[in-house]
Amino acid sequence: MRILSGVHEAIGNTPIVELSRLTKELSGRLLAKLEYLNPGFSKKDRAALQIITEAEDSGELSPGQTVVELTSGNMGTGLAIVCAVKAYPFVAVMSTGNSIERARMMKALGAEVILVDQAWGSVPGQVSGEDLKLVEARAQTITKERGAFRADQFLNRGNVHSHEYGTAQEIWEQTDGAIDVFLDFVGSGGTFIGCAKALKARKASMRCYVVEPASAPYLAGQPITNPHHKIQGGGYSMNLRFMEAEEQQGLIDGYLHVSDDEAIMAARDLARQEGIFAGFSTGANIAAALRVLRTTEQGSTVLFTVNDSGLKYLSTDLYI
Numbered sequence: 001m002r003i004l005s006g007v008h009e010a011i012g013n014t015p016i017v018e019l020s021r022l023t024k025e026l027s028g029r030l031l032a033k034l035e036y037l038n039p040g041f042s043k044k045d046r047a048a049l050q051i052i053t054e055a056e057d058s059g060e061l062s063p064g065q066t067v068v069e070l071t072s073g074n075m076g077t078g079l080a081i082v083c084a085v086k087a088y089p090f091v092a093v094m095s096t097g098n099s100i101e102r103a104r105m106m107k108a109l110g111a112e113v114i115l116v117d118q119a120w121g122s123v124p125g126q127v128s129g130e131d132l133k134l135v136e137a138r139a140q141t142i143t144k145e146r147g148a149f150r151a152d153q154f155l156n157r158g159n160v161h162s163h164e165y166g167t168a169q170e171i172w173e174q175t176d177g178a179i180d181v182f183l184d185f186v187g188s189g190g191t192f193i194g195c196a197k198a199l200k201a202r203k204a205s206m207r208c209y210v211v212e213p214a215s216a217p218y219l220a221g222q223p224i225t226n227p228h229h230k231i232q233g234g235g236y237s238m239n240l241r242f243m244e245a246e247e248q249q250g251l252i253d254g255y256l257h258v259s260d261d262e263a264i265m266a267a268r269d270l271a272r273q274e275g276i277f278a279g280f281s282t283g284a285n286i287a288a289a290l291r292v293l294r295t296t297e298q299g300s301t302v303l304f305t306v307n308d309s310g311l312k313y314l315s316t317d318l319y320i
Helices: 044-058 074-086 100-108 129-146 157-175 190-202 260-274 280-294
Strands: 016-018 029-033 067-070 090-095 112-116 181-185 207-213 254-258 301-305
Touching (some): 044 074, 074 090, 100 112, 181 280, 190 207
Parallel strands (some): 067 090, 181 207
């Protein structure tokens, strides 16, 4: 292996492991792509690098220009890493509802972190679309004031490209195409759309499922009973550009809804039985994957991404 010019070159090429202990009584296989092994401990490192690289190539981002982004913490960490090695000042704008470990990590990586109070009635650790609206407004103001480049993971196509040309390509090569199902807990939608688009292009029979909180099945068009769920990093009950009709045509084969308790227990089981220490959204993915292996996808090979590290949630009740 060659010596890298910077830690940003270590992003990607994450391993896939089979979770045989969790599935020993089930028919089928469960594969996990370990995105928490990226330098920033999450899959968002990929999107951060791709967005910055594409902006440099297009001229949208000038040398030394400030970069600003709304984040739940993972995208901000990825951008903090990429901006550090490429010498761009970085400002992360985040809701106070997200775990404090993320803010501390971004600060350690040289980012300026601006925390925005949650909307009235919101609960710490349970970030809703209303909370994100307040963060977005602050991010827009800072971008204008500083003449900054807005990374904008919810709109920038580099987010989708990082998974379409990176994650999905790796999945295909590492499995020799021997997978039947891909599923993902949706945050910005970049991972799901990028991977589903690329995988379905290679294998028409591939089934791709969107995972959402049971209390906020917004993308499935079902009633929202509680937008303030505990599954951090997604399920925001808001319109997502990447998930709009023209982008998702034929890409979504169904919606899987997971409760807070199901996500938490699945994450704990993953740690105790497979030795993989991951966060809330990964727990949601596992709970959804095990459900389909027991029901509609018996005998199939199901793959999901381990989105981030459990180290980012030590201040929450995920691993009490």
